[in-house]
Amino acid sequence: MSDRHIATAPGAAPAGQFPVSPNNPCPFLRALVANGYVGGHVVPLSQLSEMIGLASGETGSAQKEVRRKAWMVAVIANGLGPLRVFKSATSGAVLDELRNGPLDKHGGGSRILDADAKVHGDQIDRLASFGKDCKDPAGGIEIGLTAKEIEAFMADNIKRDGDAARWYFPILMKGEWPVLLKILGKGEGEARYLSVAEVRTLFVERRLPERITARLPKPAAGR
Numbered sequence: 001m002s003d004r005h006i007a008t009a010p011g012a013a014p015a016g017q018f019p020v021s022p023n024n025p026c027p028f029l030r031a032l033v034a035n036g037y038v039g040g041h042v043v044p045l046s047q048l049s050e051m052i053g054l055a056s057g058e059t060g061s062a063q064k065e066v067r068r069k070a071w072m073v074a075v076i077a078n079g080l081g082p083l084r085v086f087k088s089a090t091s092g093a094v095l096d097e098l099r100n101g102p103l104d105k106h107g108g109g110s111r112i113l114d115a116d117a118k119v120h121g122d123q124i125d126r127l128a129s130f131g132k133d134c135k136d137p138a139g140g141i142e143i144g145l146t147a148k149e150i151e152a153f154m155a156d157n158i159k160r161d162g163d164a165a166r167w168y169f170p171i172l173m174k175g176e177w178p179v180l181l182k183i184l185g186k187g188e189g190e191a192r193y194l195s196v197a198e199v200r201t202l203f204v205e206r207r208l209p210e211r212i213t214a215r216l217p218k219p220a221a222g223r
């Protein structure tokens with residue numbers, strides 16, 4: 001497999017975006033930071049979980065549940081020690097210090113983003129190789145991954161990681177690609193799929209589709 005890097009230098013921000021630290025390895029949070037929906041450093045958990053709840057498109061008690069789950073993940077994202085968890089709960093998660101934290105699988109995931117936050121195009125192609133032609137409800141056909149194919153992709157990521165994979169990685173992974181499918185997916189039921197084109201835009205351009213940003217409050221202006 002060729003090792004194509006598509007990315008701009010880490011920290012460099014395209015016009016209109018805020019720079020994002022390479023120590024924030026989450027593609028979803030990187031897009032929120034780059035586009036001014038949340039700050040790039042300490043973000044109160046109430047604000048972070050509110051953004052995730054709104055992005056989910058859920059309402060009422062279903063949105064509350066999304067927010068609660070996001071809060072639970074974010075409160076341990078910078079460390080598991082009682083003092084650190086207390087600090088996260090009271091002042092917020094430190095988004096530019098997520099690297100090497102409890103949620104970092106050190107290459108056990110897709111490997112689309114490396115430790116310097118460079119995007120590896122060949123790893124996006126690998127993700128696409130797990131997908132199939134999917135019917136876009138807005139018209140046309142595109143390559144996407146349904147829940148079943150995402151399962152296969154994640155299982156292969158664990159396999160590739162070999163002895164480095166820890167027993168809890170599959171648990172962490174449930175909060176990543178399947179949640180992205182839930183939020184970004186197109187279509188309903190078993191046919192719901194994650195568009196590879198939109199995943200590429202998310203990683204490379206740090207942008208969410210307009211149908212998702214329409215659910216969010218107006219962001220801070222970029223540079």
Ligand code: HEM
Nearest residue numbers: 025026028070073074077103104105109110176177179180
């Ligand atoms: C609660 C706040 C969140 C925190 C603290 C967080 C943190 C992280 C971290 C540390 C990683 C890197 C894991 C690794 O490379 O091993 C990651 C990856 C990821 N996250 Fe998040 N995340 C959060 C919310 C979300 C949400 C809401 C979504 C989906 C909409 C999401 C989707 C992903 C995806 C798809 C990956 C990539 C995994 C891979 O490359 O295989 N995250 N996240």
